[in-house]
Amino acid sequence: MVVLCGGQLLTKALTFGRLPMSILVGVMGYLFGMILGFLGNFWSWEIPLSVSLRRGAEAERVLLMQTLSDLPQLWITTGPARLVWPLESSEVFSVHSFAANLIENNFGGDVAFPFKLVWSPVVPSKICCFMWMVYHGNISTLDNLKRRGMILPNWCILCKCHEESISHIFYLCPFAVSIWESFKKGFDLHGPYPPSTRDFLIAWRGLWCDQRFSECIKLLPHAVLWFIWLERNNRIFRDVDSSPQEIGNKIVRMIGRWLRVCSRISDGLFHEWVTTGTKHLI
Structure with missing residues (x-):
């Protein structure tokens, strides 16, 4: 199962770097929901429609609503999830690209x-x-x-x-x-x-x-x-x-x-x- 947001992976579409942990947990629960168990031959998937905030946390409430309003349309596509290796055009892991990346980052390309x-x-x-x-x-x-x-x-x-x-x-x-x-x-x-x-x-x-x-x-x-x-x-x-x-x-x-x-x-x-x-x- 692949979750898309605005035509790209959800993990790339969302940025929660400025959000407090309480909002982050709430938003993730809102977006991804909970797996309750089997219903027939399939998983039963439930998305809660409420998020708990601390009393008096008006700033968090405003920030949460702004974040949710900025999200493009969210949909789920069928098909298996897969791992992607970003250092290769084929998106398949290779030792060569991994070693080259290590050398570039650890030694700055000066001394191999x-x-x-x-x-x-x-x-x-x-x-x-x-x-x-x-x-x-x-x-x-x-x-x-x-x-x-x-x-x-x-x-x-x-x-x-x-x-x-x-x-x-x-x-x-x-x-x-x-x-x-x-x-x-x-x-x-x-x-x-x-x-x-x-x-x-x-x-x-x-x-x-x-x-x-x-x-x-x-x-x-x-x-x-x-x-x-x-x-x-x-x-x-x-x-x-x-x-x-x-x-x-x-x-x-x-x-x-x-x-x-x-x-x-x-x-x-x-x-x-x-x-x-x-x-x-x-």
Whole structure:
């Protein structure tokens, strides 16, 4: 059933932004009525012809009468109601139009979300989800937990010198810096690392020029951030710690396994990647 008003959908024809809630409820009851139950094989539809107003609410009464007098002819057409997607000319939902609208509204069209780096088909989905949360600043670092009202001492478990935040634990902490520097030496990565995951991922392609290991280097942000986070949790919850060199070895081998599973890297290049990646982990 589709309710039309003046040749268009009723929801588009009416504007109740200026009306008090009591009038809004009354008008909606007046227009749409109540479904009482079955009468034979059909719903019994009743539209009440009275609206209750507060005593002395003359202004509301005048506004209500003016609103009702401004309504064009109201009629109900038969046929099923349907959902309409306004972003497509076909009025059918599409992921493309939805994603384009999100990018336009959330990022103003200036900087597109680096979805190809965050949502890699090679990386396990839980790590891609983790990267997405890091990108938006939604992981449970101590500074985020304190902002949610938890009373906690805020210090970085990795360096034990500074407060824990996303930018510190992944980019500025001496523990994280030593891991990044080892890969910087091994794979000729250029430039400083922006202490923001958003800026870092956007600038990532400009930080490396070694084309031999391009498929491997694309996955470094996922692996490095993931293993730093695992190390942080192991120290807090299990009282187990690893050195930056041990973390670096795990990162190199994990990236190689991701690519070998998807047949993105040959055995020879895999061994060369492991040798080159671990050479500077001292």
